[in-house]
Amino acid sequence: MASTMKTTSPPKPRSAGRPAGGGELTKQRIAEVALAQIDEFGLGAFSMREVAARLGVYPATVHWHVSTREALLAEVAAAVMAGVTPPAGKLEWQAWIAELFRRCRDAVRRHPNVAQLLGAQLVSNGSLPTELVEGVLAALTEAGFEGEPLLEAYNCVIAAMLGFLTMEFSPLPADNTQAWAEELRERVHTIRPLDHPVLARNLPLLANKAFIVRWDNGTAVPLDSSFERHIQMTIDGLEAFARRVRPGA
Amino acid sequence: MASTMKTTSPPKPRSAGRPAGGGELTKQRIAEVALAQIDEFGLGAFSMREVAARLGVYPATVHWHVSTREALLAEVAAAVMAGVTPPAGKLEWQAWIAELFRRCRDAVRRHPNVAQLLGAQLVSNGSLPTELVEGVLAALTEAGFEGEPLLEAYNCVIAAMLGFLTMEFSPLPADNTQAWAEELRERVHTIRPLDHPVLARNLPLLANKAFIVRWDNGTAVPLDSSFERHIQMTIDGLEAFARRVRPGA
DNA sequence: ACCTGAACACCGTTCAAGT
DNA sequence: ACCTGAACACCGTTCAAGT
Numbered sequence: 203m204a205s206t207m208k209t210t211s212p213p214k215p216r217s218a219g220r221p222a223g224g225g226e227l228t229k230q231r232i233a234e235v236a237l238a239q240i241d242e243f244g245l246g247a248f249s250m251r252e253v254a255a256r257l258g259v260y261p262a263t264v265h266w267h268v269s270t271r272e273a274l275l276a277e278v279a280a281a282v283m284a285g286v287t288p289p290a291g292k293l294e295w296q297a298w299i300a301e302l303f304r305r306c307r308d309a310v311r312r313h314p315n316v317a318q319l320l321g322a323q324l325v326s327n328g329s330l331p332t333e334l335v336e337g338v339l340a341a342l343t344e345a346g347f348e349g350e351p352l353l354e355a356y357n358c359v360i361a362a363m364l365g366f367l368t369m370e371f372s373p374l375p376a377d378n379t380q381a382w383a384e385e386l387r388e389r390v391h392t393i394r395p396l397d398h399p400v401l402a403r404n405l406p407l408l409a410n411k412a413f414i415v416r417w418d419n420g421t422a423v424p425l426d427s428s429f430e431r432h433i434q435m436t437i438d439g440l441e442a443f444a445r446r447v448r449p450g451a
Numbered sequence: 452m453a454s455t456m457k458t459t460s461p462p463k464p465r466s467a468g469r470p471a472g473g474g475e476l477t478k479q480r481i482a483e484v485a486l487a488q489i490d491e492f493g494l495g496a497f498s499m500r501e502v503a504a505r506l507g508v509y510p511a512t513v514h515w516h517v518s519t520r521e522a523l524l525a526e527v528a529a530a531v532m533a534g535v536t537p538p539a540g541k542l543e544w545q546a547w548i549a550e551l552f553r554r555c556r557d558a559v560r561r562h563p564n565v566a567q568l569l570g571a572q573l574v575s576n577g578s579l580p581t582e583l584v585e586g587v588l589a590a591l592t593e594a595g596f597e598g599e600p601l602l603e604a605y606n607c608v609i610a611a612m613l614g615f616l617t618m619e620f621s622p623l624p625a626d627n628t629q630a631w632a633e634e635l636r637e638r639v640h641t642i643r644p645l646d647h648p649v650l651a652r653n654l655p656l657l658a659n660k661a662f663i664v665r666w667d668n669g670t671a672v673p674l675d676s677s678f679e680r681h682i683q684m685t686i687d688g689l690e691a692f693a694r695r696v697r698p699g700a
Numbered sequence: 701a702c703c704t705g706a707a708c709a710c711c712g713t714t715c716a717a718g719t
Numbered sequence: 720a721c722c723t724g725a726a727c728a729c730c731g732t733t734c735a736a737g738t
Contacts, residue, residue, distance in 0.1 A: 218718045218722045250712060263722055271712065272624050321614065322567040324621045328635050330663050336647040343649055350676070353656050357677035358615075358684050360662040365570065365614015366607075372573045375521050386577050398585040400592055407602050413609040414579050427599070428606035435607050435688030442687035443680065467703045467737045499731060512703055520731065
Protein backbone atom coordinates (compact mmCIF):
# COMPACT_ATOMS: atom_id res chain seq x y z
CA MET A 203 0.00 0.00 0.00
CA ALA A 204 2.93 2.34 -0.66
CA SER A 205 1.29 5.69 -1.41
CA THR A 206 3.33 8.79 -2.22
CA MET A 207 2.04 11.95 -3.86
CA LYS A 208 2.40 11.33 -7.54
CA THR A 209 3.69 7.80 -7.94
CA THR A 210 2.48 6.50 -11.26
CA SER A 211 2.37 3.05 -9.81
CA PRO A 212 1.08 0.32 -12.12
CA PRO A 213 -2.67 -0.12 -11.92
CA LYS A 214 -4.30 -2.98 -10.11
CA PRO A 215 -2.92 -5.92 -12.03
CA ARG A 216 -5.41 -7.74 -14.11
CA SER A 217 -5.38 -9.74 -17.28
CA ALA A 218 -5.81 -8.36 -20.80
CA GLY A 219 -9.07 -8.10 -22.69
CA ARG A 220 -12.23 -6.25 -21.70
CA PRO A 221 -12.70 -6.30 -17.92
CA ALA A 222 -15.68 -8.03 -16.32
CA GLY A 223 -16.78 -5.08 -14.14
CA GLY A 224 -19.39 -2.65 -15.44
CA GLY A 225 -16.73 0.09 -15.73
CA GLU A 226 -17.05 0.52 -19.49
CA LEU A 227 -14.13 2.51 -20.83
CA THR A 228 -15.47 4.90 -23.45
CA LYS A 229 -14.23 8.07 -25.05
CA GLN A 230 -16.71 10.04 -22.96
CA ARG A 231 -15.53 8.52 -19.69
CA ILE A 232 -11.95 9.34 -20.57
CA ALA A 233 -12.90 12.91 -21.40
CA GLU A 234 -14.70 13.21 -18.06
CA VAL A 235 -11.66 12.08 -16.14
CA ALA A 236 -9.44 14.35 -18.20
CA LEU A 237 -11.68 17.32 -17.45
CA ALA A 238 -11.64 16.50 -13.75
CA GLN A 239 -7.88 16.40 -13.83
CA ILE A 240 -7.66 19.72 -15.65
CA ASP A 241 -10.12 21.32 -13.26
CA GLU A 242 -8.04 20.21 -10.31
CA PHE A 243 -4.46 20.79 -11.44
CA GLY A 244 -4.63 22.90 -14.56
CA LEU A 245 -3.80 22.22 -18.17
CA GLY A 246 -0.08 22.39 -17.49
CA ALA A 247 -0.20 19.40 -15.21
CA PHE A 248 -2.44 17.40 -17.52
CA SER A 249 -1.02 14.14 -18.78
CA MET A 250 -2.25 11.06 -20.59
CA ARG A 251 -0.47 8.85 -18.11
CA GLU A 252 -2.23 10.42 -15.16
CA VAL A 253 -5.58 10.00 -16.90
CA ALA A 254 -4.74 6.36 -17.43
CA ALA A 255 -3.72 6.00 -13.78
CA ARG A 256 -7.00 7.51 -12.60
CA LEU A 257 -8.88 5.05 -14.75
CA GLY A 258 -6.80 2.18 -13.40
CA VAL A 259 -5.53 1.36 -16.86
CA TYR A 260 -2.32 1.36 -18.87
CA PRO A 261 -1.45 4.44 -20.96
CA ALA A 262 -1.72 2.47 -24.18
CA THR A 263 -5.32 1.67 -23.35
CA VAL A 264 -6.23 5.34 -23.36
CA HIS A 265 -4.62 5.69 -26.76
CA TRP A 266 -6.72 2.90 -28.12
CA HIS A 267 -9.82 5.03 -27.52
CA VAL A 268 -8.51 8.52 -28.16
CA SER A 269 -5.71 8.45 -30.75
CA THR A 270 -3.89 11.50 -29.46
CA ARG A 271 -3.48 13.88 -26.58
CA GLU A 272 -4.61 16.82 -28.68
CA ALA A 273 -7.75 15.01 -29.80
CA LEU A 274 -8.64 14.30 -26.18
CA LEU A 275 -8.23 17.95 -25.29
CA ALA A 276 -10.47 18.92 -28.18
CA GLU A 277 -13.04 16.47 -26.83
CA VAL A 278 -12.79 18.08 -23.41
CA ALA A 279 -13.24 21.57 -24.84
CA ALA A 280 -16.27 20.39 -26.77
CA ALA A 281 -17.80 18.93 -23.62
CA VAL A 282 -17.34 22.20 -21.74
CA MET A 283 -18.86 24.31 -24.49
CA ALA A 284 -21.75 22.00 -25.28
CA GLY A 285 -25.08 23.66 -24.73
CA VAL A 286 -23.94 27.27 -24.55
CA THR A 287 -25.91 28.33 -27.60
CA PRO A 288 -29.19 30.04 -26.70
CA PRO A 289 -32.33 28.80 -28.49
CA ALA A 290 -33.08 30.47 -31.80
CA GLY A 291 -35.93 32.74 -32.66
CA LYS A 292 -36.87 33.88 -29.17
CA LEU A 293 -34.76 37.00 -28.80
CA GLU A 294 -33.87 40.12 -30.75
CA TRP A 295 -30.45 39.72 -32.29
CA GLN A 296 -28.81 42.05 -29.76
CA ALA A 297 -30.28 40.18 -26.82
CA TRP A 298 -29.39 36.84 -28.38
CA ILE A 299 -25.73 37.79 -28.73
CA ALA A 300 -25.60 39.20 -25.21
CA GLU A 301 -27.11 35.96 -23.93
CA LEU A 302 -24.58 33.89 -25.86
CA PHE A 303 -21.69 35.87 -24.37
CA ARG A 304 -22.99 35.37 -20.84
CA ARG A 305 -23.69 31.67 -21.22
CA CYS A 306 -20.30 31.16 -22.77
CA ARG A 307 -18.64 32.90 -19.86
CA ASP A 308 -20.63 30.84 -17.37
CA ALA A 309 -19.41 27.68 -19.06
CA VAL A 310 -15.81 28.80 -18.92
CA ARG A 311 -16.15 29.88 -15.30
CA ARG A 312 -17.19 26.37 -14.42
CA HIS A 313 -13.97 25.05 -16.00
CA PRO A 314 -11.58 28.00 -16.19
CA ASN A 315 -8.52 25.91 -16.92
CA VAL A 316 -9.78 24.96 -20.35
CA ALA A 317 -9.96 28.61 -21.40
CA GLN A 318 -6.62 28.52 -23.18
CA LEU A 319 -7.91 25.73 -25.39
CA LEU A 320 -10.70 27.86 -26.80
CA GLY A 321 -8.93 30.78 -28.37
CA ALA A 322 -5.42 29.48 -28.64
CA GLN A 323 -5.86 26.07 -30.24
CA LEU A 324 -7.32 25.66 -33.66
CA VAL A 325 -8.16 22.06 -32.84
CA SER A 326 -10.66 22.84 -30.19
CA ASN A 327 -12.01 25.70 -32.24
CA GLY A 328 -13.14 23.06 -34.66
CA SER A 329 -14.87 21.23 -31.85
CA LEU A 330 -17.17 24.08 -30.91
CA PRO A 331 -20.84 23.37 -31.56
CA THR A 332 -22.09 24.16 -35.06
CA GLU A 333 -25.24 25.61 -33.49
CA LEU A 334 -23.09 28.41 -32.13
CA VAL A 335 -21.85 29.29 -35.59
CA GLU A 336 -25.33 29.09 -37.07
CA GLY A 337 -26.80 31.13 -34.23
CA VAL A 338 -24.33 33.97 -34.57
CA LEU A 339 -24.79 34.04 -38.32
CA ALA A 340 -28.56 34.08 -37.96
CA ALA A 341 -28.40 36.96 -35.48
CA LEU A 342 -26.11 38.95 -37.75
CA THR A 343 -28.33 38.29 -40.74
CA GLU A 344 -31.24 39.62 -38.74
CA ALA A 345 -29.09 42.67 -38.03
CA GLY A 346 -28.86 43.23 -41.76
CA PHE A 347 -25.46 41.81 -42.64
CA GLU A 348 -24.78 39.76 -45.73
CA GLY A 349 -21.85 38.89 -47.95
CA GLU A 350 -18.39 40.10 -46.96
CA PRO A 351 -19.68 42.26 -44.08
CA LEU A 352 -21.37 39.19 -42.64
CA LEU A 353 -18.05 37.37 -42.56
CA GLU A 354 -16.33 40.33 -40.95
CA ALA A 355 -19.02 40.86 -38.34
CA TYR A 356 -19.01 37.17 -37.51
CA ASN A 357 -15.25 37.07 -37.00
CA CYS A 358 -15.42 40.15 -34.82
CA VAL A 359 -18.12 38.65 -32.62
CA ILE A 360 -16.33 35.32 -32.13
CA ALA A 361 -13.00 37.03 -31.49
CA ALA A 362 -14.59 39.43 -29.02
CA MET A 363 -16.25 36.63 -27.08
CA LEU A 364 -13.58 33.94 -27.00
CA GLY A 365 -10.74 36.45 -26.94
CA PHE A 366 -11.94 38.10 -23.78
CA LEU A 367 -12.53 34.80 -22.02
CA THR A 368 -9.20 33.39 -23.08
CA MET A 369 -7.53 36.40 -21.55
CA GLU A 370 -9.65 36.70 -18.43
CA PHE A 371 -8.91 33.11 -17.43
CA SER A 372 -5.37 32.80 -18.74
CA PRO A 373 -3.35 30.71 -16.32
CA LEU A 374 -0.79 31.87 -13.81
CA PRO A 375 2.75 30.51 -13.89
CA ALA A 376 2.60 26.88 -12.93
CA ASP A 377 5.06 26.73 -10.13
CA ASN A 378 6.18 29.49 -7.81
CA THR A 379 3.00 31.50 -8.10
CA GLN A 380 3.65 33.25 -4.84
CA ALA A 381 7.03 34.63 -5.82
CA TRP A 382 5.94 35.69 -9.28
CA ALA A 383 2.84 37.48 -8.05
CA GLU A 384 4.87 39.31 -5.44
CA GLU A 385 7.40 40.41 -8.03
CA LEU A 386 4.80 41.72 -10.45
CA ARG A 387 2.94 43.41 -7.63
CA GLU A 388 6.18 45.07 -6.62
CA ARG A 389 6.93 46.14 -10.18
CA VAL A 390 3.45 47.59 -10.60
CA HIS A 391 3.61 49.58 -7.40
CA THR A 392 6.95 51.13 -8.20
CA ILE A 393 5.85 52.64 -11.49
CA ARG A 394 7.31 56.09 -11.87
CA PRO A 395 4.70 58.84 -12.30
CA LEU A 396 7.02 60.82 -14.56
CA ASP A 397 7.31 57.98 -17.09
CA HIS A 398 3.75 56.67 -16.87
CA PRO A 399 1.55 59.36 -15.40
CA VAL A 400 -1.89 58.05 -16.29
CA LEU A 401 -1.07 54.55 -15.11
CA ALA A 402 0.49 55.80 -11.88
CA ARG A 403 -2.43 58.07 -11.14
CA ASN A 404 -4.99 55.28 -11.63
CA LEU A 405 -3.06 52.51 -9.95
CA PRO A 406 -5.57 51.81 -7.15
CA LEU A 407 -8.24 51.45 -9.80
CA LEU A 408 -6.23 49.20 -12.10
CA ALA A 409 -3.93 47.07 -9.97
CA ASN A 410 -4.83 43.39 -10.24
CA LYS A 411 -8.01 44.27 -12.14
CA ALA A 412 -6.68 45.40 -15.51
CA PHE A 413 -5.07 43.12 -18.11
CA ILE A 414 -1.26 43.12 -18.08
CA VAL A 415 -1.15 44.75 -14.64
CA ARG A 416 -2.75 41.91 -12.72
CA TRP A 417 -1.33 38.89 -10.93
CA ASP A 418 -4.55 36.95 -10.46
CA ASN A 419 -6.74 35.65 -13.24
CA GLY A 420 -10.52 35.58 -13.60
CA THR A 421 -10.88 32.70 -11.18
CA ALA A 422 -9.68 34.79 -8.26
CA VAL A 423 -10.65 38.23 -9.61
CA PRO A 424 -13.54 38.04 -12.08
CA LEU A 425 -13.88 40.92 -14.52
CA ASP A 426 -17.67 41.03 -14.41
CA SER A 427 -18.27 44.68 -15.16
CA SER A 428 -15.62 44.77 -17.88
CA PHE A 429 -17.21 41.78 -19.57
CA GLU A 430 -20.68 43.34 -19.43
CA ARG A 431 -19.22 46.48 -20.95
CA HIS A 432 -17.52 44.39 -23.59
CA ILE A 433 -20.88 42.95 -24.57
CA GLN A 434 -22.33 46.44 -24.78
CA MET A 435 -19.40 47.71 -26.85
CA THR A 436 -19.62 44.76 -29.21
CA ILE A 437 -23.28 45.36 -29.87
CA ASP A 438 -22.83 49.11 -30.22
CA GLY A 439 -19.99 48.41 -32.63
CA LEU A 440 -22.14 46.03 -34.65
CA GLU A 441 -24.95 48.57 -34.88
CA ALA A 442 -22.54 51.22 -36.09
CA PHE A 443 -21.18 48.75 -38.62
CA ALA A 444 -24.69 47.92 -39.79
CA ARG A 445 -25.44 51.61 -40.29
CA ARG A 446 -22.35 51.97 -42.44
CA VAL A 447 -23.37 49.02 -44.60
CA ARG A 448 -27.01 49.93 -45.16
CA PRO A 449 -27.41 53.61 -44.38
CA GLY A 450 -31.10 53.57 -45.15
CA ALA A 451 -32.17 51.73 -41.98
CA MET B 452 29.91 13.49 -38.40
CA ALA B 453 26.82 11.37 -37.69
CA SER B 454 23.92 13.69 -38.44
CA THR B 455 20.29 12.57 -38.14
CA MET B 456 17.26 14.79 -37.94
CA LYS B 457 16.79 15.40 -34.25
CA THR B 458 19.61 13.64 -32.45
CA THR B 459 20.33 15.53 -29.26
CA SER B 460 23.91 14.50 -29.51
CA PRO B 461 26.21 15.94 -26.84
CA PRO B 462 27.68 19.29 -27.83
CA LYS B 463 31.23 19.68 -28.98
CA PRO B 464 33.08 18.54 -25.87
CA ARG B 465 34.91 21.23 -24.03
CA SER B 466 35.97 21.86 -20.48
CA ALA B 467 33.93 23.67 -17.85
CA GLY B 468 34.07 27.36 -17.05
CA ARG B 469 33.44 30.28 -19.37
CA PRO B 470 34.57 29.49 -22.91
CA ALA B 471 37.39 31.45 -24.53
CA GLY B 472 35.53 32.26 -27.76
CA GLY B 473 33.63 35.54 -28.07
CA GLY B 474 30.30 33.66 -28.05
CA GLU B 475 29.00 35.26 -24.85
CA LEU B 476 26.03 33.33 -23.52
CA THR B 477 23.49 35.86 -22.26
CA LYS B 478 19.80 35.81 -21.51
CA GLN B 479 19.18 37.76 -24.72
CA ARG B 480 21.12 35.35 -26.88
CA ILE B 481 19.18 32.45 -25.41
CA ALA B 482 15.89 34.26 -26.09
CA GLU B 483 16.97 34.86 -29.68
CA VAL B 484 17.69 31.22 -30.28
CA ALA B 485 14.45 30.24 -28.56
CA LEU B 486 12.49 32.58 -30.80
CA ALA B 487 14.20 31.20 -33.88
CA GLN B 488 13.27 27.71 -32.80
CA ILE B 489 9.64 28.71 -32.18
CA ASP B 490 9.46 30.49 -35.53
CA GLU B 491 10.68 27.39 -37.29
CA PHE B 492 8.88 24.54 -35.54
CA GLY B 493 6.17 26.12 -33.41
CA LEU B 494 5.63 26.40 -29.71
CA GLY B 495 4.64 22.77 -29.42
CA ALA B 496 8.05 21.59 -30.54
CA PHE B 497 9.90 24.07 -28.37
CA SER B 498 12.22 22.57 -25.80
CA MET B 499 14.94 23.77 -23.46
CA ARG B 500 17.15 20.91 -24.52
CA GLU B 501 16.92 21.85 -28.18
CA VAL B 502 17.78 25.45 -27.33
CA ALA B 503 20.80 24.18 -25.45
CA ALA B 504 21.80 21.98 -28.36
CA ARG B 505 21.58 24.90 -30.78
CA LEU B 506 23.82 26.91 -28.51
CA GLY B 507 26.27 24.02 -28.26
CA VAL B 508 25.78 23.85 -24.54
CA TYR B 509 24.42 21.53 -21.87
CA PRO B 510 20.78 21.95 -20.76
CA ALA B 511 21.84 22.91 -17.26
CA THR B 512 23.76 25.85 -18.68
CA VAL B 513 20.60 27.35 -20.10
CA HIS B 514 18.97 27.03 -16.70
CA TRP B 515 21.79 28.95 -15.10
CA HIS B 516 20.78 31.99 -17.15
CA VAL B 517 17.04 31.61 -17.36
CA SER B 518 15.67 29.86 -14.29
CA THR B 519 12.69 28.29 -15.96
CA ARG B 520 11.11 27.40 -19.25
CA GLU B 521 8.15 29.66 -18.59
CA ALA B 522 10.41 32.60 -17.80
CA LEU B 523 12.23 32.11 -21.07
CA LEU B 524 8.96 32.10 -23.00
CA ALA B 525 7.93 35.30 -21.26
CA GLU B 526 11.24 36.80 -22.35
CA VAL B 527 10.56 35.72 -25.92
CA ALA B 528 7.09 37.24 -25.89
CA ALA B 529 8.50 40.47 -24.53
CA ALA B 530 11.07 40.57 -27.31
CA VAL B 531 8.40 40.13 -29.97
CA MET B 532 6.16 42.83 -28.57
CA ALA B 533 8.89 45.34 -27.83
CA GLY B 534 8.40 48.55 -29.77
CA VAL B 535 4.80 48.07 -30.84
CA THR B 536 3.57 51.09 -28.92
CA PRO B 537 3.11 54.14 -31.16
CA PRO B 538 4.66 57.41 -29.95
CA ALA B 539 2.45 59.52 -27.69
CA GLY B 540 0.88 62.86 -28.42
CA LYS B 541 0.99 62.76 -32.18
CA LEU B 542 -2.38 61.26 -33.02
CA GLU B 543 -6.00 61.62 -32.04
CA TRP B 544 -6.99 58.89 -29.63
CA GLN B 545 -8.93 56.96 -32.26
CA ALA B 546 -6.04 57.00 -34.70
CA TRP B 547 -3.58 56.09 -31.94
CA ILE B 548 -5.56 53.00 -30.98
CA ALA B 549 -5.97 51.96 -34.60
CA GLU B 550 -2.23 52.36 -35.10
CA LEU B 551 -1.50 50.28 -31.99
CA PHE B 552 -3.74 47.48 -33.25
CA ARG B 553 -2.00 47.43 -36.62
CA ARG B 554 1.53 47.52 -35.23
CA CYS B 555 0.66 44.82 -32.78
CA ARG B 556 -0.64 42.62 -35.56
CA ASP B 557 2.44 43.27 -37.65
CA ALA B 558 4.61 42.14 -34.75
CA VAL B 559 2.62 38.95 -34.31
CA ARG B 560 2.65 38.28 -38.03
CA ARG B 561 6.43 38.32 -37.94
CA HIS B 562 6.34 35.62 -35.25
CA PRO B 563 2.91 34.00 -35.44
CA ASN B 564 3.82 31.02 -33.30
CA VAL B 565 4.16 33.15 -30.19
CA ALA B 566 0.56 34.34 -30.49
CA GLN B 567 -0.73 31.82 -27.97
CA LEU B 568 1.63 33.24 -25.37
CA LEU B 569 0.05 36.66 -25.52
CA GLY B 570 -3.55 36.07 -24.59
CA ALA B 571 -3.37 32.68 -23.02
CA GLN B 572 -0.52 32.99 -20.57
CA LEU B 573 -0.63 35.41 -17.70
CA VAL B 574 3.14 35.25 -17.46
CA SER B 575 3.80 36.84 -20.77
CA ASN B 576 0.99 39.28 -20.22
CA GLY B 577 3.11 40.68 -17.43
CA SER B 578 6.00 41.00 -19.82
CA LEU B 579 4.25 43.33 -22.24
CA PRO B 580 5.74 46.82 -22.37
CA THR B 581 4.44 49.28 -19.78
CA GLU B 582 4.37 51.93 -22.51
CA LEU B 583 1.54 50.00 -24.12
CA VAL B 584 -0.53 50.16 -20.95
CA GLU B 585 0.23 53.83 -20.45
CA GLY B 586 -0.52 54.63 -24.07
CA VAL B 587 -3.92 52.97 -24.07
CA LEU B 588 -4.84 54.65 -20.80
CA ALA B 589 -3.75 58.03 -22.14
CA ALA B 590 -5.81 57.57 -25.29
CA LEU B 591 -8.87 56.57 -23.29
CA THR B 592 -8.42 59.49 -20.93
CA GLU B 593 -8.34 61.75 -23.96
CA ALA B 594 -11.58 60.07 -25.04
CA GLY B 595 -13.13 61.18 -21.79
CA PHE B 596 -12.97 58.08 -19.63
CA GLU B 597 -12.06 58.12 -15.96
CA GLY B 598 -12.60 55.96 -12.90
CA GLU B 599 -14.43 52.66 -13.31
CA PRO B 600 -15.34 53.29 -16.98
CA LEU B 601 -11.64 53.84 -17.71
CA LEU B 602 -10.86 50.40 -16.30
CA GLU B 603 -13.64 48.81 -18.31
CA ALA B 604 -12.73 50.53 -21.55
CA TYR B 605 -9.09 49.58 -21.07
CA ASN B 606 -9.88 45.91 -20.53
CA CYS B 607 -12.13 45.90 -23.58
CA VAL B 608 -9.43 47.39 -25.78
CA ILE B 609 -6.72 44.99 -24.64
CA ALA B 610 -9.03 42.00 -24.92
CA ALA B 611 -10.18 43.07 -28.38
CA MET B 612 -6.63 43.46 -29.64
CA LEU B 613 -4.85 40.48 -28.12
CA GLY B 614 -7.93 38.29 -28.26
CA PHE B 615 -8.31 38.64 -31.99
CA LEU B 616 -4.64 38.02 -32.64
CA THR B 617 -4.52 35.03 -30.34
CA MET B 618 -7.37 33.51 -32.30
CA GLU B 619 -6.26 34.50 -35.78
CA PHE B 620 -2.87 32.84 -35.29
CA SER B 621 -3.88 29.95 -33.08
CA PRO B 622 -1.87 26.89 -34.06
CA LEU B 623 -3.00 23.90 -36.04
CA PRO B 624 -2.72 20.40 -34.63
CA ALA B 625 0.94 19.57 -34.33
CA ASP B 626 1.12 16.35 -36.21
CA ASN B 627 -1.16 15.01 -38.90
CA THR B 628 -2.21 18.42 -40.15
CA GLN B 629 -3.17 17.04 -43.50
CA ALA B 630 -5.61 14.49 -42.17
CA TRP B 631 -7.20 16.83 -39.68
CA ALA B 632 -7.68 19.62 -42.20
CA GLU B 633 -9.26 17.19 -44.63
CA GLU B 634 -11.64 15.91 -41.99
CA LEU B 635 -12.77 19.38 -40.90
CA ARG B 636 -13.11 20.45 -44.52
CA GLU B 637 -15.25 17.42 -45.12
CA ARG B 638 -17.39 18.10 -42.06
CA VAL B 639 -17.89 21.72 -43.08
CA HIS B 640 -18.92 20.86 -46.59
CA THR B 641 -21.49 18.31 -45.51
CA ILE B 642 -23.43 20.70 -43.31
CA ARG B 643 -27.12 20.11 -43.73
CA PRO B 644 -29.06 23.15 -44.93
CA LEU B 645 -32.11 22.11 -42.95
CA ASP B 646 -30.24 22.16 -39.63
CA HIS B 647 -27.98 25.14 -40.33
CA PRO B 648 -29.50 27.19 -43.13
CA VAL B 649 -27.57 30.44 -42.78
CA LEU B 650 -24.26 28.65 -42.48
CA ALA B 651 -25.00 26.37 -45.40
CA ARG B 652 -26.12 29.24 -47.59
CA ASN B 653 -22.95 31.26 -46.89
CA LEU B 654 -20.47 28.42 -47.00
CA PRO B 655 -18.41 29.69 -49.95
CA LEU B 656 -18.03 32.97 -48.13
CA LEU B 657 -17.10 31.47 -44.77
CA ALA B 658 -15.20 28.25 -45.41
CA ASN B 659 -11.62 28.52 -44.17
CA LYS B 660 -12.05 32.26 -43.56
CA ALA B 661 -14.34 32.34 -40.53
CA PHE B 662 -13.36 31.30 -37.01
CA ILE B 663 -14.38 27.77 -36.03
CA VAL B 664 -15.04 26.81 -39.66
CA ARG B 665 -11.47 27.15 -40.90
CA TRP B 666 -8.59 24.72 -41.14
CA ASP B 667 -5.78 27.19 -41.76
CA ASN B 668 -4.71 29.90 -39.37
CA GLY B 669 -3.72 33.50 -40.02
CA THR B 670 -0.32 32.53 -41.35
CA ALA B 671 -1.83 30.83 -44.38
CA VAL B 672 -5.10 32.77 -44.56
CA PRO B 673 -4.77 36.23 -43.00
CA LEU B 674 -7.99 37.88 -41.84
CA ASP B 675 -7.02 41.37 -42.95
CA SER B 676 -10.42 42.84 -43.63
CA SER B 677 -11.95 41.30 -40.51
CA PHE B 678 -9.18 42.80 -38.41
CA GLU B 679 -9.64 46.24 -39.94
CA ARG B 680 -13.34 45.95 -39.23
CA HIS B 681 -12.55 44.89 -35.70
CA ILE B 682 -10.57 48.06 -35.20
CA GLN B 683 -13.47 50.09 -36.56
CA MET B 684 -15.96 48.30 -34.34
CA THR B 685 -13.80 48.74 -31.28
CA ILE B 686 -13.53 52.47 -31.82
CA ASP B 687 -17.21 52.83 -32.63
CA GLY B 688 -17.96 50.88 -29.49
CA LEU B 689 -15.71 53.11 -27.43
CA GLU B 690 -17.35 56.23 -28.78
CA ALA B 691 -20.79 54.88 -27.94
CA PHE B 692 -19.53 54.02 -24.48
CA ALA B 693 -18.10 57.50 -24.05
CA ARG B 694 -21.45 59.02 -25.01
CA ARG B 695 -23.18 56.94 -22.37
CA VAL B 696 -20.73 58.07 -19.70
CA ARG B 697 -20.76 61.80 -20.48
CA PRO B 698 -23.87 62.53 -22.49
CA GLY B 699 -23.04 66.23 -22.74
CA ALA B 700 -20.16 65.84 -25.18
C1' DA C 701 30.72 33.29 -12.16
C1' DC C 702 29.86 30.03 -15.44
C1' DC C 703 29.77 25.52 -17.22
C1' DT C 704 30.08 20.11 -17.42
C1' DG C 705 28.31 15.58 -16.80
C1' DA C 706 25.10 12.84 -15.02
C1' DA C 707 21.13 11.77 -12.87
C1' DC C 708 15.90 12.06 -11.41
C1' DA C 709 11.33 11.83 -12.34
C1' DC C 710 8.64 12.43 -15.56
C1' DC C 711 6.38 12.64 -20.60
C1' DG C 712 3.39 10.88 -25.43
C1' DT C 713 3.22 7.22 -28.40
C1' DT C 714 4.08 2.58 -30.47
C1' DC C 715 3.80 -2.27 -30.69
C1' DA C 716 3.91 -7.10 -30.02
C1' DA C 717 1.43 -10.02 -27.34
C1' DG C 718 -2.32 -11.63 -24.76
C1' DT C 719 -7.67 -12.66 -24.05
C1' DA D 720 -12.38 -5.56 -29.93
C1' DC D 721 -10.02 -4.26 -26.10
C1' DC D 722 -6.26 -4.41 -23.03
C1' DT D 723 -1.40 -5.61 -20.99
C1' DG D 724 3.47 -4.98 -20.51
C1' DA D 725 7.34 -3.08 -22.07
C1' DA D 726 9.94 -0.28 -24.72
C1' DC D 727 11.47 4.14 -27.46
C1' DA D 728 12.67 8.64 -27.69
C1' DC D 729 12.02 12.27 -25.65
C1' DC D 730 11.12 16.06 -21.72
C1' DG D 731 12.36 20.10 -17.54
C1' DT D 732 15.04 20.59 -13.68
C1' DT D 733 18.57 19.65 -10.06
C1' DC D 734 23.08 19.10 -8.36
C1' DA D 735 27.71 17.90 -7.36
C1' DA D 736 31.77 18.79 -9.50
C1' DG D 737 34.93 21.11 -12.27
C1' DT D 738 37.52 25.66 -13.94
